[in-house]
Amino acid sequence: MAVKQSATSPMDIVKNNTVLVLVIGLALGGVIGHLWTKVQMLENGAAKVAGTTDTAQAQPQQPEEPKELKIKKPDPSTDHWMGPKDARYVHVEYSDFQCPYCKAYLPTFEKFKEDYADKMAFVYRHFPLSFHPLAQPSAEASECVADLGGGDAFWKFHDIVFQTMPDVKEADLPTLAAKAGVNEASFKECFGAKKFTSKVNDQAKEGESAGVNATPTSVIYDMQTGKTAVIAGAYPYEQAKQIVDPFIQL
Structure with missing residues (x-):
């Protein structure tokens, strides 16, 4: 017995293709969004590390001023x-x-x-x-x-x-x-x-x-x-x- 198949109109084909494109688009969007989030997290982490390093470099510890120097004794006959x-x-x-x-x-x-x-x-x-x-x-x-x-x-x-x-x-x-x-x-x-x-x-x-x-x-x-x-x-x-x-x- 032959099985009766329903006829497919051009409009149905367009609708089906549109749905397929949307599904694929959503899937790709999710993957891309996930990857973008990962990249941002990594960049932010690197920026924080760089910022910490830059701050440390921008604020070096100042050498302590000398409290005493053993200079040659002053002499009124030569100085x-x-x-x-x-x-x-x-x-x-x-x-x-x-x-x-x-x-x-x-x-x-x-x-x-x-x-x-x-x-x-x-x-x-x-x-x-x-x-x-x-x-x-x-x-x-x-x-x-x-x-x-x-x-x-x-x-x-x-x-x-x-x-x-x-x-x-x-x-x-x-x-x-x-x-x-x-x-x-x-x-x-x-x-x-x-x-x-x-x-x-x-x-x-x-x-x-x-x-x-x-x-x-x-x-x-x-x-x-x-x-x-x-x-x-x-x-x-x-x-x-x-x-x-x-x-x-x-």
Whole structure:
């Protein structure tokens, strides 16, 4: 017996194909959605790890500032010294004439000179940084000024150079030396001969061997005990005073 088959119209075929496409589409959509979710989870996890790493890299631990440096004992006969020769405490600044932070520290230095004149002497030591092209020439120039005009001339030159920076050129140094009170021709002869290159280099090496690694670094030295306190940077006066006062009252 022959089985009777129902006739299939074109419209039925279209409907059946549409349903099939929808089913396949939904299945593929589910697979794609699942995979997309997995990718997002992995990316988010990686981003969190990267973010943690970036945060750690962006916030490195700061090295602890030195509490004490064993520098060479200050000596009024060899150092650039200002103040009482028998002072128990000496403010020794390792500095660079072209360093902007050293210039920024000047108001603190001046305030210390004003407020501690009867308790403290002040010493300047050279620590010219290699990436400051005028630091070494200025340091050698200051030694020529000291040699020709003495301590007062040195400190005048010190103030003039810092006040004029950063507009000083090497060609200006003879004029600045003359303003500090020394003969310009004699200065040029001394400076041209590089008479004090070794002295400047030796001071910098002494500071480096003691642990100085930046400018300005100011060391408060107790002449009786050899102990020191350190002002590492261009601290404002009130902040620097909080380092000095407890030390000199020990």
